[in-house]
Amino acid sequence: MERFVLTDAQWAKMEPHCLGKPIDPGRSGSDNRRFIEAVLWIVRTGSPWRDLPAFFGSWNTVFKRYRDWVKADVFIRLFEACSDQPDMEYAMVDATIVKVHRHGQGAKGGLKARP
Numbered sequence: 001m002e003r004f005v006l007t008d009a010q011w012a013k014m015e016p017h018c019l020g021k022p023i024d025p026g027r028s029g030s031d032n033r034r035f036i037e038a039v040l041w042i043v044r045t046g047s048p049w050r051d052l053p054a055f056f057g058s059w060n061t062v063f064k065r066y067r068d069w070v071k072a073d074v075f076i077r078l079f080e081a082c083s084d085q086p087d088m089e090y091a092m093v094d095a096t097i098v099k100v101h102r103h104g105q106g107a108k109g110g111l112k113a114r115p
Contacts, residue, residue, distance in 0.1 A: 004033070004037055005037060005040050005044070006033070006037065006040070007037065007040075009032055010082060011036075013082055013084075014078050014081055015032065015033075016081075017074065017077040017078050017081050018036075018074065018078075019032075019034040019068075019069060019072060019074055022073065034056060034057070034067075035062060035065060036078075037056065038052060038056035038057070038062045039062075039066055041053070041056065046085075047096045049062070049063045065110065074108060
C-alpha cells in the first residue's frame with residue numbers, strides 16, 4: 001500500500017515543520033510522511049484508532065505520537081504551511097447552495113383569515 005494522499009509538492013511544504021528526523025530513535029523520528037498519512041486516513045474514514053491498518057504501524061504508537069504533536073502545535077504549523085495559497089473555488093456561496101426559508105425571504109406570514 002504505497003499510494004499516498006499527499007502529493008510530493010504538499011509533502012515538501014510540510015516536511016520542514018515535522019518533529020524528529022529519520023535518524024532519531026523512537027517514535028518521533030520514524031517516517032513522518034507515513035505518520036501524516038495515518039492521521040489523514042483516520043480523519044478521512046472516521047474510524048477509531050484501533051482500526052488503523054497495520055501498514056501504518058501500531059495504532060497505539062501512532063496515537064501517542066499524534067497526541068505529542070497536538071501538544072507541540074505541530075498540526076497548526078502544518079496547516080499554516082499548506083494554506084498559504086488557499087483555493088477559494090469551493091468557498092463560493094450563492095443561492096444555489098444556501099436556501100433560505102420562506103419566512104426569511106420576506107414572505108407574508110400570519111393568519112389568513114382575520115378574527
